Amino acid sequence: MSNTFTLFKIMMKQYFSWADKDDKQKTGILFFIIAMIPVTLFWFWFVNGIVSGIHPILAEANLQHLIIAFALLITGLTIILTSIPTIVTSFYFANDLESYLTLPVKAYQILIGKTLAPLITVYGATAVIMVPTLLMYGLTDGAGSVYIIFSLFTFVLFPIIPFILASILVMFLMRFANIAKNKDRTKVFAGIFSFAMVIGINVVIRLNQNPENMSSDFAQWIQKQDDLLWGTSKFLPNVYIATKAIESTYWWQNALFFILLFVVTGLFIALFMWIGQRLYFQGVQGISSGNKGKTFTSLSNKLYVRPVYWSYTLKELRTIYRTPSFFINCIVQNLFAPFFILIIMFFENNLGSITEMVDQFNEKYILLAMFGISLFVMGSNPTATSSISREGYNWFTNKYLPIDPKTIIYSKALAAWIIDWVSIAVLFILFTFLLKVPFLVIALWVVLTALASWFSVFMGIYVDLNNPRLNWSDEQQVFKSRFAPLLTLLIQAFSFGFLILATWNLPFISGLWLTTLTLLLGTGIALYIAHKIAMKTTQKRFHYLG
Amino acid sequence: MIEIQNVTKSYSGSKKAVDTLNLTIPDGKIFGFLGPNGAGKSTTIKMITGILPIDEGTITINGYDVTQNPIEAKKAFGYVPDHPDMFLRLKGIEYLNFIGDIYEVPKEVREEKIESLTKTFGIYEVLNDPIQTYSHGMRQKIIVTGVLLHEPDVWILDEPLTGLDPKSSYTLKEMMREHTRKGKTVFFSTHVLEVVEQLCDQVAIINNGVLEFNGDMSDMKAQFQTDGSLEQIFLELTNHE
Numbered sequence: 001m002s003n004t005f006t007l008f009k010i011m012m013k014q015y016f017s018w019a020d021k022d023d024k025q026k027t028g029i030l031f032f033i034i035a036m037i038p039v040t041l042f043w044f045w046f047v048n049g050i051v052s053g054i055h056p057i058l059a060e061a062n063l064q065h066l067i068i069a070f071a072l073l074i075t076g077l078t079i080i081l082t083s084i085p086t087i088v089t090s091f092y093f094a095n096d097l098e099s100y101l102t103l104p105v106k107a108y109q110i111l112i113g114k115t116l117a118p119l120i121t122v123y124g125a126t127a128v129i130m131v132p133t134l135l136m137y138g139l140t141d142g143a144g145s146v147y148i149i150f151s152l153f154t155f156v157l158f159p160i161i162p163f164i165l166a167s168i169l170v171m172f173l174m175r176f177a178n179i180a181k182n183k184d185r186t187k188v189f190a191g192i193f194s195f196a197m198v199i200g201i202n203v204v205i206r207l208n209q210n211p212e213n214m215s216s217d218f219a220q221w222i223q224k225q226d227d228l229l230w231g232t233s234k235f236l237p238n239v240y241i242a243t244k245a246i247e248s249t250y251w252w253q254n255a256l257f258f259i260l261l262f263v264v265t266g267l268f269i270a271l272f273m274w275i276g277q278r279l280y281f282q283g284v285q286g287i288s289s290g291n292k293g294k295t296f297t298s299l300s301n302k303l304y305v306r307p308v309y310w311s312y313t314l315k316e317l318r319t320i321y322r323t324p325s326f327f328i329n330c331i332v333q334n335l336f337a338p339f340f341i342l343i344i345m346f347f348e349n350n351l352g353s354i355t356e357m358v359d360q361f362n363e364k365y366i367l368l369a370m371f372g373i374s375l376f377v378m379g380s381n382p383t384a385t386s387s388i389s390r391e392g393y394n395w396f397t398n399k400y401l402p403i404d405p406k407t408i409i410y411s412k413a414l415a416a417w418i419i420d421w422v423s424i425a426v427l428f429i430l431f432t433f434l435l436k437v438p439f440l441v442i443a444l445w446v447v448l449t450a451l452a453s454w455f456s457v458f459m460g461i462y463v464d465l466n467n468p469r470l471n472w473s474d475e476q477q478v479f480k481s482r483f484a485p486l487l488t489l490l491i492q493a494f495s496f497g498f499l500i501l502a503t504w505n506l507p508f509i510s511g512l513w514l515t516t517l518t519l520l521l522g523t524g525i526a527l528y529i530a531h532k533i534a535m536k537t538t539q540k541r542f543h544y545l546g
Numbered sequence: 547m548i549e550i551q552n553v554t555k556s557y558s559g560s561k562k563a564v565d566t567l568n569l570t571i572p573d574g575k576i577f578g579f580l581g582p583n584g585a586g587k588s589t590t591i592k593m594i595t596g597i598l599p600i601d602e603g604t605i606t607i608n609g610y611d612v613t614q615n616p617i618e619a620k621k622a623f624g625y626v627p628d629h630p631d632m633f634l635r636l637k638g639i640e641y642l643n644f645i646g647d648i649y650e651v652p653k654e655v656r657e658e659k660i661e662s663l664t665k666t667f668g669i670y671e672v673l674n675d676p677i678q679t680y681s682h683g684m685r686q687k688i689i690v691t692g693v694l695l696h697e698p699d700v701w702i703l704d705e706p707l708t709g710l711d712p713k714s715s716y717t718l719k720e721m722m723r724e725h726t727r728k729g730k731t732v733f734f735s736t737h738v739l740e741v742v743e744q745l746c747d748q749v750a751i752i753n754n755g756v757l758e759f760n761g762d763m764s765d766m767k768a769q770f771q772t773d774g775s776l777e778q779i780f781l782e783l784t785n786h787e
Binding site: 296299300302303304305306307308311312314315318319322323394396397399400401402403404543544546 | 592595596597599616617618620621625627631632633635636638639640643644646647648649652653656657660661670671672673674675676
C-alpha cells in the first residue's frame with residue numbers, strides 16, 4: 001500500500017511541478033490570479049442575477065430545486081467535455097508515462113495515479129459553476145445547515161461520475177478506435193476541439209448577454225419542460241440523486257439520497273477500475289513507438305532537386321504542419337482569428353448593417369478598415385515570432401550546414417508569409433462574399449496585404465532573433481507566456497496605426513487610388529526598415545544563438 | 547586537411563574549455579580524438595564545424611578559414627553530431643533530399659548513392675517514415691547517409707559508432723578506411739579505445755582543454771616507454787597526473 005501512495009505522490013508532483021516555470025511565468029500566474037478577482041465577482045453577480053430571477057417563478061410551482069438540477073447537469077456535461085483533452089494527455093501522452101510502465105505496479109494503480117491530477121482540475125471547473133449557484137440558491141431560498149452540509153458532501157462526490165464517464169469513453173476510443181496509433185493527429189484533434197469549445201462558449205455567452213431577460217425566459221421554459229429536464233438528467237445518472245441529496249423536504253431524505261449517491265459513485269469507481277484494468281494497458285502500450293508508413297519501394301519518384309531556399313522553406317512548412325503544437329498555434333489559430341471576427345459580427349446582428357455600410361461608405365475608408373483588420377490578424381500570427389524558437393536544441397544544425405544565414409532567414413520568412421495567406425484567404429472570403437466589398441477594393445487590398453505581410457514577418461523574425469526561446473523540452477513552451485508575439489503586434493499597431501489614422505484623416509488623400517498609393521508608400525518604407533533591421537540582427541546574432 | 551592554430555575558447559569568460567590548441571589533421575589518415583568527459587572534445591569539434599564561435603586563433607578546412615569563408619569550409623566537410631535527434635519531423639527521404647539540395651548533389655548521383663547507402667545500412671524500406679519513428683541506431687544511419695551523400699573530403703564524426711549494430715559499425719569503419727585510402731581525411735571522437743587502437747592512424751588526447759598527446763600509436767608507446775594498452779596510457783594521462 002505504501003508504494004501506491006509513493007507512486008501517487010510522485011505523479012502529483014510531476015503534474016503540478018513548477019520546476020520548468022521561470023520567475024517571469026510565476027509572476028504571470030500571480031498577476032492572472034489577481035486579475036481573476038474582479039472576474040470572479042462579476043461571475044457571482046451574473047449567477048445571482050439568474051438564480052434570483054428564476055427562483056420566485058419556479059417557487060410558485062414548487063419546482064425551485066430544478067435550478068440545482070440544471071446547474072448539476074451543466075456541470076456534469078462541462079466536466080465530460082472539458083476533461084477529455086486533459087484525460088487523453090494525462091493517461092496516454094504524458095512524457096513520464098513510459099517510466100511508470102516499467103515499475104512493478106498494477107495497471108489500476110497507475111490509472112488511479114494518473115486520474116488524481118486531472119480530477120483535481122475537474123473540481124476547479126465544478127467549483128466555478130456549483131459554488132456560486134449553491135450559494136446564491138441557499139441565500140435566496142433561506143436554506144439552513146442541512147442544506148450547507150449536504151451541499152458540501154455532494155460537491156465532493158458529484159464530479160466523480162461524469163469524470164469516470166469521460167475516462168471510460170477515452171479508454172474505449174484509445175483501445176478500439178485506434179486513435180492512439182497516431183499520437184500527433186490525436187493531439188491536433190484535441191487542440192481543435194479546445195478551440196471549438198472556446199467558440200462555442202463565445203456563442204453561448206453572446207446568446208445570453210442579458211441575465212435578467214434570460215432568467216425569465218428560462219424559467220418559463222423550465223416550467224413547461226419539467227419532465228423533459230428530468231429526462232435529460234437521466235443522461236447523467238447522478239444528477240437526480242445529487243439534487244435530492246442537496247434539496248429535500250426532510251433531513252433524513254437528504255441523508256438517504258446522499259448514501260445512495262455514495263453507493264452509486266462507489267459502483268462507478270469499481271466499474272472504472274475494472275474497465276481500466278482491461279483496457280488501459282492495451283491502449284497505452286506501444287503508444288510512444290509512433291506510426292510507421294508504407295514500406296518504401298520506389299526511389300526515383302521520390303527524388304526532387306530544388307533550390308536551397310525552397311528546400312529549406314519546405315522543411316519549415318513540413319515541420320510546422322507535422323508538429324501538433326506548431327500546427328495548432330501557427331495554422332489553426334490563424335484560421336480562428338478571422339472566424340472570431342465573423343462570429344462577433346454575426347451575433348451582434350451587425351452583418352446586415354455592415355453590408356449596408358459597405359454600400360454607402362467611401363471606398364477609401366473601406367480599404368483602410370480592411371487593411372487594419374488584416375494587419376491585426378497577421379500580427380497575431382505567431383509563425384514569424386517563433387521562427388528561431390521553433391528550432392529549439394536543433395538550432396545548431398543551421399550553423400554547420402553550408403547555407404548562408406540570410407538564405408535561412410529568407411526561407412523562414414517565406415514559410416511564415418505563406419502561412420499568413422491562410423488567414424488572408426479566410427478574410428478574402430469574408431470580405432468578398434459576406435460583406436460584398438467591390439472587386440477593385442478587394443484587389444488593391446490583396447496587393448497591400450501581401451506587402452504588409454512581409455513587414456509583419458520580418459518584424460516577427462527580428463523580435464524572435466533578439467530573444468528566442470531555444471531551450472524548451474516541450475513544443476508548447478515555444479508559445480507559452482512569451483512576449484514576442486505581443487511585442488510584434490504592438491510594433492505593428494504603432495507603425496501602421498499611425499499610417500492608417502493619418503490616411504483616414506488627411507483631407508487631401510481622397511479616392512481609392514491615392515489612398516492605395518499612400519498605403520503602398522508607407523508599407524514600402526516600413527518593410528524596407530523591417531527587412532534592414534532583421535538582416536542586420538541576423539548578421540550580428542545568428543552564430544551566437546543557442 | 548584540418549588545421550587548428552592557437553585556438554582558445556572559454557564559456558562566460560571564466561574557465562578555458564580549450565586552451566591554445568594547435569593540431570593538424572592530415573589528409574589520408576584516420577584521426578582519433580580522445581579525452582575524458584568535459585575535456586574539451588565537443589567544444590573543439592563545435593568550433594571546427596562552425597557551431598561555436600572561436601574566441602582566439604584560426605581553424606582552416608582544406609585551406610578555407612571557418613570564420614572568414616564559412617560556406618566554402620562547410621562544403622568541404624560532412625559532420626555527424628554526437629546525438630542524431632534532428633529533423634525528426636521530416637521523412638528519411640525528405641531529409642536526404644534536403645541535404646542533397648544544400649550540397650547540390652545531382653539527381654542521378656543522389657539516386658545511386660541513396661539506394662546503395664541505405665540498402666547497406668538496412669534503412670531503405672523505412673525511408674518513407676518520419677525520422678521520429680526511427681530507433682537511435684537508425685537515426686544515426688540516416689545522418690551518416692546524409693554525410694556520405696555529398697562525398698565531402700573531410701569527415702568529422704562525433705561518436706559515430708554509438709548505437710550502430712555490428713554490421714553497420716563494421717561497414718562504417720571500412721568506409722572510413724576506404725576514404726583515407728583515397729587521400730581524404732577522417733576526424734572522429736570516441737570513448738571506445740579498442741576502436742581507436744584498431745582503426746586510427748593518429749591519435750590526439752585532450753584533457754582540461756589542453757592537448758596532452760598527438761601522434762601515432764608507436765610514438766605513444768615510445769613516449770610513455772610502455773608496451774601497455776591505449777587504455778593504460780589514456781588513464782595515466784588523464785587520471786594519474
